[in-house]
Amino acid sequence: MTSQFIETNGVKLHVVTDGPEEGTPVILLHGFPEFHYGWRKQVSALAAGFRVITPDQRGYNLSDKPRGISAYDVNTLAKDVVGLFDHFGIQKARLVGHDWGAVVAWTVALNHPERLEKLTILNVPHPDVMSRFILENAEQRKKSWYVFFFQIPFFVEWVLRRDDYRNMARMLVGSGRKSTFRRSDIEEYKKAWSQPGALTGMLNWYRNIFWGSLRSIFQKKAARRVSVPTLILWGKNDVALSHEMVQPSLELCDHGSAVFFENATHWVQHDEADEVNKKLIEFLR
DSSP: OEEEEEEETTEEEEEEEESOTTSEEEEEEOOTTOOGGGGHHHHHHHTTTEEEEEEOOTTSTTSOOOSSGGGGOHHHHHHHHHHHHHHTTOSSEEEEEETHHHHHHHHHHHHOGGGEEEEEEESOOOHHHHHHHHHHOHHHHHHTHHHHHTTSTTHHHHHHHHHHHHHHHHHHHHTSOTTTSOHHHHHHHHHHHTSTTHHHHHHHHHHHHHHHHHHHHHHTOOOOOBOSOEEEEEETTOSSSOGGGHHHHHTTBTTEEEEEETTOOSOHHHHTHHHHHHHHHHHHO
16 A cells, blocks of 8 residues: 555645556545545455555545635535546546545536546435435434534534543444444544544534535525436445435436445445445446
């Protein structure tokens, strides 16, 4: 694995690469509260034939953490990723995203479809489906309580940081299976969370999308379609996101398919790593 810093869209991102340089490139986008380490079980499998590119997204770990909520607009985050394509000379990319990384991946597909060849999404619905469900579905609003909590500045950072990130770790471990995260994994995450400015940078993703989602709801824009071939992988025991959003998301994809993992949580790439890797290789090949 090779670590480097790449300038893209006005920020410097820490990026880890693995696999043969002549291999077909695949970009893996992590979510909250992970960093590139969250793909460790996929990188080792994919790197056997693909050129795997795994960034720490802006606000996370060793990447730049610009101040201000506006710096974390999802359209800006998508341009960060397109800038990575340009740096590595990728005209049409194979893109994989989980959690917030999936939100960014959806946005790249919506805003820059000409730059994608294939799209794989893990446990996150189409953004327009998510906005509608939060508005219309009381159960999903209940599941999304933390999004509203994260809007409180300073206090949330204090709650999550206190006692050596005890609450942050409990939130992460509690949302997975007993075997999803080891103690050694949590120590790696704590190192990333404790980077100067990281916690606020990570939370600013939520703070920006909250107001953006409200605007889109009240503007009542038509749901956007995805033209890129799309595969959705979904752990059905997700405590935060209902699997009922998968079918409406597929209906907005011109070429979409889904695979459910009955016993997996939101952290499907950890819980069912071997099967997820198999599905990724079959689809991305």
